[in-house]
Amino acid sequence: MIEKLFIDRAPQPIAPFSHACRVGDLVFITGQMPTVPETNEMLLGTFTEQTHRVMQNLAIVLEEVGSAFEYVVQSRVFITNMGHFDEVNKVYASYFPQPLPTRTCIGVTGLAGGADVEVDMIAWIPPSQQ
Structure with a gap:
């Protein structure tokens, strides 16, 4: 069943999608943007600020x-300027315990709403939360 x-509580979608789809004990989370949930406005600050907001939205x-960063098995990071790769990595890694999940980072020419950072994830939902 899907x-x-x-x-x-999460930012409202700017396109037609669900925040997540659960299949069994896995959850597939739509890419989160640096949108402030309380105002639904895009945070267009530095790469550091945007990455923190994206990760906070993913935490929501x-x-x-019923999952958490410790149960993330895979993520994809999309950034508009690979010159900020190290900056984004530093913030991203600060949200996870070691060892880190698998990940792909993709440099893109643009993201919806003028954002510079987007992250999507696949996570496990432990039995105690199901």
Whole structure:
């Protein structure tokens, strides 16, 4: 069974999608943007500020579905300027315990809403949360 999830506390979508889809004990989380949940406005600050906001938005979704950063198995990071690769990595890594999940980083020419950072994830939901 596929359960499509909309998270009220998370930023509202700027396109037609669910925040997450749960299949068994895995959850597939839509790429989060640096959108401030309280105002639904895009945070267009530095790469560091945007990455923190993206990771905070992912934390909201992870919590709502019964998972956490420690259970992330794979993620993809999209950034508009690979010159900020190290800056984004530093913030990204600070949200995870060691060892880190698998990851792909993709340099893109643009992201929705003018954002510079987007991250999506696949995470495990432990039995105690199911």
